[in-house]
Amino acid sequence: xxxxxxxxxxxxxxxxxxxxxxxxxxxxxxxxxxxxxxxxxxxxxxxxxxxxxxxxxxxxxxxxxxxxxxxxxxxxxxxxxxxxxxxxxxxxxxxxxxxxxxxxxxxxxxxxxx
Numbered sequence: 510x511x512x513x514x515x516x517x518x519x520x521x522x523x524x525x526x527x528x529x530x531x532x533x534x535x536x537x538x539x540x541x542x543x544x545x546x547x548x549x550x551x552x553x554x555x556x557x558x559x560x561x562x563x564x565x566x567x568x569x570x571x572x573x574x575x576x577x578x579x580x581x582x583x584x585x586x587x588x589x590x591x592x593x594x595x596x597x598x599x600x601x602x603x604x605x606x607x608x609x610x611x612x613x614x615x616x617x618x619x620x621x622x623x
Contacts, residue, residue: 511535536587536611540618543583559583561622564603572596580607
């Protein structure tokens with residue numbers, strides 16, 4: 510299924526047309542969107558997004574488990590399985606890397622959270 514391609518929150522144009530993302534690229538685009546969008550911020554789609562933005566409210570020793578749970582929760586409707594989630598912290602920034610399995614192929618997405 511094709512979707513409009515996004516880069517930095519904006520639709521990508523090609524001449525006078527909007528570009529499309531398909532297959533694996535569309536999936537990765539949806540995954541990143543769902544991980545960065547705040548769950549509960551869309552009135553009619555309250556289950557859309559993740560609770561990753563709440564990680565800094567957890568004690569350090571519970572953040573890794575919470576990151577795993579929140580990632581799996583956000584991606585439950587996608588055709589991927591969450592294989593591993595790694596959370597690295599330093600200088601006030603958390604970096605999350607999720608290893609996913611999609612149709613036998615391993616994919617990885619990384620995002621920085623402040």
